[in-house]
Amino acid sequence: MPQRDAYETDWIVEVNESLKCMPTDERQYWKKRSIYRVPTSVTDLNRKAFQPQSVSFGPYHHGKSHLRTMEDHKCRAFLQFLRRSGKPLDPFLESLREVARDLEESYDTLGPEWKEGGREGAGDRFLKLMIIDGCFMLEILRAATQEVDDYEPDDPIFHTRGMLYIMPYIWPDMLMLENQLPMLVLDRLVAVESDGKEDDEYINRLILNYCSPVKHTARIGKCLHVLDVVRKSLLLYEKPKPDKVGCEGFLLVRSATELIEHGIRLKKSKTKSLTDISFAGGVLSLPEVVVEEATESMFLNLITFERFHVRTGNEVTSYIYFMDYIIDNVCDVTLLHNLGIVLNVLGDDKETTELFHLMAKYTTIEPDNSLIAVCNEVNEYCNKPWNKWRANLIQTYFRSPWALLSLIAAIFLFALATIQTVYTVLSYKT
Known part of the structure; x- marks a missing residue:
């Protein structure tokens, strides 16, 4: 029997470990995913449409150089959120820790630096990211809809100037698939902050009121993230299903x-x-x-x-x-x-x-x-x-006033000629 080299042995060990970690129910495994990495074949259509330009939410684009300037503003918003709530960090952190695995599994591909089972301290790093980004998103939504106004008048993000020059760039970033936060993060933060007094539609209304000046009252239901809320709002209509459908034509x-x-x-x-x-x-x-x-x-x-x-x-x-x-x-x-x-x-x-x-x-x-x-x-x-003939008639004779006048004149002349012919025939008989 040939001897295995070290590389082959390591690979065998890796495969065996992967077999142990495979989910027994793959349907449940895929069901938890809702935030996906977008492949190059799609992003090539328009890279800017899928890459955040001003702020990152979640792990996929965290730390990118052109987005780092917003990190200080995130920390400010996080502290302002805690101060306004009148609660310490602990209950918020513990609430998110209870669902940490669900939050991790919301992401299609999550590197070991973020997973609890990966590098030491990765789980805490992931929760820190979730709570800071979640608080920042809530503060953005509330400031944009004028629900909070306790920031200084010269605040570069959360007051008048920020509303005019910064907010228009944050909203498109919040709609990017790779830049989503699980709705569970926002739900948990609001539940702790309000002692469970806000209903399930509170965050949905914040999101929809941010993207539209019209106040929304329709119930959207449970959503996965901001992009899912917007999608469901665009489809709010119960259309009756047809008796039959087919591809032909x-x-x-x-x-x-x-x-x-x-x-x-x-x-x-x-x-x-x-x-x-x-x-x-x-x-x-x-x-x-x-x-x-x-x-x-x-x-x-x-x-x-x-x-x-x-x-x-x-x-x-x-x-x-x-x-x-x-x-x-x-x-x-x-x-x-x-x-x-x-x-x-x-x-x-x-x-x-x-x-x-x-x-x-x-x-x-x-x-x-x-x-x-x-x-x-x-x-x-x-x-x-019949529809073709009528359409051709309209297009030929009724598209312009001159064509219509020509048609009327022709009909008038035809009527005169007919009357004259009838008159001549009657005169001949008499």
Whole structure:
């Protein structure tokens, strides 16, 4: 029997140890993950959309050089949070320690420097990161929604100047998949601070009121992190499921301008839910979407979250996939903007067109998605001869006042000629 070298022996020991550590129920193992590393194949679409530019939350980007300036502000916010709560650090730390393993397992890939079973003291380092970043996030949310105002007037982050110049950059960072904190951290901190008086929706309302000036009252339910809260808020609409769905014809969906040419009217849906897309009586209803600086980053991270966290569904992905067909060129964006469906804050229709094409890259749609049924209904309507004829008539004779006047004149002359012919025939008979 050949002798094993030291490298082979070490590898055998490593494999045997790994076998001992393998979870007996892999379903539970994967179920706990909710914060994922984004692969290069995805980040290559737009690196800035996935890499925080001003502040890190959690372990993945902690300590990066361009984010270190915010660490001192985190410590200030942490101390201010403790002072306002009137409680020492111990109860907060102990509350998080109770769920430390759950917090660790929320992360897809966590280095040994953060794991309790890894390097000595790693567990305490991880808890310290969770509590400081968690307090900072809560202070940001509260300051942005004017729930707290006990910072000095010249505070560079939490007062007027910070609201104008810093906060707009923090919000996109809070929506990045790699930059999430488990919602359990915020829940535990608030529970200790308020002695359990705040309900489950308190943090959800803080998050939604930060990203929108409109006060939110709808109940979102339990969420995994900030990105999950935003995703669920975009889908708040119970859409009835169609009797049947099928893939046939989905790829034949026409652009907005082509739909108009085929006699279909477009209008804004009654809600802003991305799932509120319907077709009835020749009218295609689409939800309003605001396109601004943070839109690309937000949607790319939502799409990536749906891709890796399979239990969420793929409603956001399907919406972007669908809109990529509706928006084929600049004319489509202009049309949708005039109808109030695409509120283009960017101001450049070409840029918005390219944005939807970029976001839709590498997206797909599930076979049983309800949008397929909507698209099939639209295509059936477009393919009916009467609808085609009526659309051609409208496009040919009613697109401009001159074409309409020419049609009226032709009808008038035809009527005169008919009357003259009838009069001549009657005169001949008499």
